[in-house]
Amino acid sequence: GQQVMQIPQYQHVQEGEDFTTYCNSSTTLSNIQWYKQRPGGHPVFLIQLVKSGEVKKQKRLTFQFGEAKKNSSLHITATQTTDVGTYFCAVGSGGGADGLTFGKGTHLIIQP
Amino acid sequence: GAGVSQSPRYKVAKRGQDVALRCDPISGHVSLFWYQQALGQGPEFLTYFQNEAQLDKSGLPSDRFFAERPEGSVSTLKIQRTQQEDSAVYLCASSFSRDYEQYFGPGTRLTVT
Numbered sequence: 001g002q003q004v005m006q007i008p009q010y011q012h013v014q015e016g017e018d019f020t021t022y023c024n025s026s027t028t029l030s031n032i033q034w035y036k037q038r039p040g041g042h043p044v045f046l047i048q049l050v051k052s053g054e055v056k057k058q059k060r061l062t063f064q065f066g067e068a069k070k071n072s073s074l075h076i077t078a079t080q081t082t083d084v085g086t087y088f089c090a091v092g093s094g095g096g097a098d099g100l101t102f103g104k105g106t107h108l109i110i111q112p
Numbered sequence: 113g114a115g116v117s118q119s120p121r122y123k124v125a126k127r128g129q130d131v132a133l134r135c136d137p138i139s140g141h142v143s144l145f146w147y148q149q150a151l152g153q154g155p156e157f158l159t160y161f162q163n164e165a166q167l168d169k170s171g172l173p174s175d176r177f178f179a180e181r182p183e184g185s186v187s188t189l190k191i192q193r194t195q196q197e198d199s200a201v202y203l204c205a206s207s208f209s210r211d212y213e214q215y216f217g218p219g220t221r222l223t224v225t
Contacts, residue, residue, distance in 0.1 A: 045213040098157075098168040098210055099168065099171060100155075101160075104153060
């Protein structure tokens with residue numbers, strides 16, 4: 001099945017700083033989804049990207065899908081303590097399993 | 113409407129016991145997924161249902177794991193003869209269709225002692 005590499009694994013920022021997590025695949029993706037999981041919580045869907053070069057914004061969050069559809073990024077501007085959690089990218093497994101394959105996630109830790 | 117619910121939220125089992133984990137998906141959602149999440153890791157796919165049909169069980173780690181969704185709504189994940197390595201959070205997710213966003217339940221934290 002498809003695999004995605006997500007970096008960094010951990011990111012410490014001061015409140016108000018920006019944050020970016022990256023997701024990379026060796027194969028072309030049909031689409032990519034992003035989820036957020038708060039400590040002790042469950043994954044919550046943020047967005048799905050489908051088109052090559054697509055950019056979507058949700059308030060302080062900006063999501064990009066690469067031109068080759070092999071990479072994606074999530075950027076948060078001016079982080080707040082409510083942004084704490086783990087951000088996962090997830091991709092469909094193509095011709096294999098029907099479920100999502102999740103990256104290992106980026107744990108965002110914010111120091112006030 | 114209510115989200116995805118799972119029960120029990122916590123389960124402690126002695127090694128060798130059987131356990132059954134329940135998932136109530138969002139009403140009308142055709143697709144239902146089970147995932148296993150180890151501490152500090154991303155969810156790993158176990159199995160997928162479209163209505164009552166189990167279309168993919170390629171992620172089930174062994175034949176001790178069994179899932180069903182007999183009426184196309186509630187689903188049960190059963191683990192027989194539990195082992196310590198089965199300790200994890202088991203997440204259920206449902207969606208309108210396979211390629212749509214998935215809505216996750218709160219999970220069942222299974223601890224095998």
